[in-house]
Amino acid sequence: MAQVYDRVALIGLGLIASSLFWAIKRGGLAGEVTGYARSDETRATAREIGLCDRVCDSVAEAVAGADLVVLCVPVGVMGAVAAEIAPHLAPGATVTDVGSVKADVIAQVGPHLPDGVHFIPGHPLAGTEHSGPRSGFAELFDNRWCLLVPVEGTDADAIARLRALWEGAGANVEEMDAEHHDLVLAVTSHAPHLIAYTMVGVADDLRRVTDSEVIKYSAAGFRDFTRIAASDPTMWRDVFLTNKDATLEILGRFTEELFALQRAIRTGDGDHLHAYFTRTRAIRRGIIEAGQDTDAPDFGRGARKP
Numbered sequence: 001m002a003q004v005y006d007r008v009a010l011i012g013l014g015l016i017a018s019s020l021f022w023a024i025k026r027g028g029l030a031g032e033v034t035g036y037a038r039s040d041e042t043r044a045t046a047r048e049i050g051l052c053d054r055v056c057d058s059v060a061e062a063v064a065g066a067d068l069v070v071l072c073v074p075v076g077v078m079g080a081v082a083a084e085i086a087p088h089l090a091p092g093a094t095v096t097d098v099g100s101v102k103a104d105v106i107a108q109v110g111p112h113l114p115d116g117v118h119f120i121p122g123h124p125l126a127g128t129e130h131s132g133p134r135s136g137f138a139e140l141f142d143n144r145w146c147l148l149v150p151v152e153g154t155d156a157d158a159i160a161r162l163r164a165l166w167e168g169a170g171a172n173v174e175e176m177d178a179e180h181h182d183l184v185l186a187v188t189s190h191a192p193h194l195i196a197y198t199m200v201g202v203a204d205d206l207r208r209v210t211d212s213e214v215i216k217y218s219a220a221g222f223r224d225f226t227r228i229a230a231s232d233p234t235m236w237r238d239v240f241l242t243n244k245d246a247t248l249e250i251l252g253r254f255t256e257e258l259f260a261l262q263r264a265i266r267t268g269d270g271d272h273l274h275a276y277f278t279r280t281r282a283i284r285r286g287i288i289e290a291g292q293d294t295d296a297p298d299f300g301r302g303a304r305k306p
C-alpha cells in the first residue's frame, strides 16, 4: 500500500493510537510515526513494545515536522492538548482526532489551531473494553466505519489524504456533520454503554454479581453487559459530559419506552410485549440481511436461518 504521510504524530498512546500505529505499519502508510504520552510509564511501555518509530518526551518534539497529528486522548482534554500542540505545528499540517463525540471536540480544539493548519475531526467506530498502549492491534479498524466530520470550507485534498490513511488502515470512510454524528452515536453507542453500566451496577447492588454461581451461569446477554461495563471510566465520563444533550434526549425516549414495557408486564399485556419484540427482531434481521454485522454468524443469508 502506498505511503500517505511522511510523518504522523500520535498524541496519547492508548487503545486507538496503538491500533492505528500497528495498522499504519501494516499498510506502510507513513514514513515515520512519532508518539507522545503524558506519563513516563506509558512512554516506557511504548518503547519496550516498539509502539511508534520514535517515542518523544514532549509534545513539541512529537509534532515538529509532522504532516498529520492525531489526537488520541479522552474527549474532555482535547482542547487542552490542542493548546499544547498548537505552537509547534508545521504550516499546512493536518490535525485530526479520534474522539467519540464531535461537536464539543470541534468547539474545544478549533479555536487553538493556527491559520494554515487543516482540522479534520474523525471517529473510528471500532474499539474494545481494553485501554492503554498494550491493548492495540492492527486489525481493529478492518471493515469498520470511520466517520470524518470536516468543518465547512476544509481543503478537499487534505480530506482525501486523511480518508486514504483510514482506508489504508482497513476502515470504510464516510463524512457526516457533527450534530448528526453525536445523535447517531448517542443511540448506537453512548446510551447502550450507560445502560450496560447501570445493569451491572444493579446486579452488584443486589450482591449477586460477585456470587460465583451467577458469574458461572450468567447468560450471554449479561456477560456482554459486563464486557461493555468494563470500558475505561475516564473515556466514558468524558463522553457523557460532552455529548450531554443528545444522550439525555435518547435516554428520555428510552425511559418512556421502558415505562410502557413495565406497564405491559404489570397489566399482563402480552400483545404489547409480543408486538414490541417482533418489531425489534425485524430490525436485527434487517441488519444481518444487509450484511451490516460483520461479526455475526451467517444467519439470515441462507446458510442457517435462526
Ligand SMILES: NC(=O)c1ccc[n+]([C@@H]2O[C@H](COP(=O)([O-])OP(=O)(O)OC[C@H]3O[C@@H](n4cnc5c(N)ncnc54)[C@H](O)[C@@H]3O)[C@@H](O)[C@H]2O)c1
Residues within 6 Å of the ligand: 011, 012, 013, 014, 015, 016, 017, 037, 038, 039, 042, 072, 073, 074, 075, 077, 080, 081, 098, 099, 100, 101, 123, 124, 125, 126, 127, 128, 129, 130, 131, 132, 133, 232, 235, 239
Ligand atoms: N475505546 C474505544 O472503544 C474507542 C473507540 C473509538 C474512539 N475512542 C476515542 O478515542 C480516544 C482515546 O481512547 P482510547 O480507547 O485509546 O483510550 P486509552 O485510555 O486507551 O488511551 C488514552 C490515552 O490518553 C492519555 N491521556 C489522557 N489525558 C491526557 C492528557 N491530558 N494529555 C496527554 N495524554 C493524555 C492517557 O494516558 C492514555 O494513554 C477517546 O477520545 C475515545 O473517546 C475510543
Ligand SMILES: O=C(O)C(=O)C[C@]1(C(=O)O)C=C[C@@H](O)C=C1
Residues within 6 Å of the ligand: 099, 100, 124, 125, 126, 127, 128, 129, 188, 189, 190, 228
Ligand atoms: O466494542 C466496544 O467495546 C465498543 O464499545 C466500541 C465503541 C462502540 O460503542 O461501538 C465504543 C466507543 C466508540 O466511540 C466507538 C466504538
